[in-house]
Amino acid sequence: MALRRDVPERGPERLGEILSRLFASRGWGRRQGRLHLEKAWAESVGPDFAAHTRPAALRRGILEVIVDNAVLLQELAHFHKRRLLSELRRRLPDTPLNDLRFRAGVLD
Numbered sequence: 001m002a003l004r005r006d007v008p009e010r011g012p013e014r015l016g017e018i019l020s021r022l023f024a025s026r027g028w029g030r031r032q033g034r035l036h037l038e039k040a041w042a043e044s045v046g047p048d049f050a051a052h053t054r055p056a057a058l059r060r061g062i063l064e065v066i067v068d069n070a071v072l073l074q075e076l077a078h079f080h081k082r083r084l085l086s087e088l089r090r091r092l093p094d095t096p097l098n099d100l101r102f103r104a105g106v107l108d
Contacts, residue, residue, distance in 0.1 A: 037092065041065070044087040049076070054107050061098035063088070066105035077102045 037058065042050040052072050056064045067073040076084070081100050089097050 037063075037095070040088055040091040044084055044091060045076075045080075049080075052107070056103070056105075058095070058097075061096045062101055063097060063099070064101045064103060066107060067102050068105070068107050070104055073102045073104055 037055055041053070041055045041063075045053060049072065052068045053076070054066045056066045058064075065076070067076060081102075085097065085100055088100075
């Protein structure tokens with residue numbers, strides 16, 4: 001009987017590869033990333049503003065933040081945006097972050 005050369009021999013798998021597949025299949029990596037983003041936001045904005053805001057989505061380097069009142073939304077957008085963007089970039093060096101967008105909404 002001849003050996004088939006097109007099928008590689010299967011040996012032990014690396015633990016890192018197994019864990020990587022497990023995290024991906026369960027969505028744990030996304031949840032962990034989301035928690036890391038929420039924590040960085042809360043630390044950057046401070047406890048007073050964090051109680052009235054929530055990071056909603058990060059798409060194409062733009063972080064959308066929900067704000068529960070219009071006055072705070074204007075304050076964040078006009079007076080704190082540059083500082084917050086700089087602080088978030090410092091706390092999340094591996095996350096591409098180009099801009100912040102604030103939108104009025106209801107916090108869950």
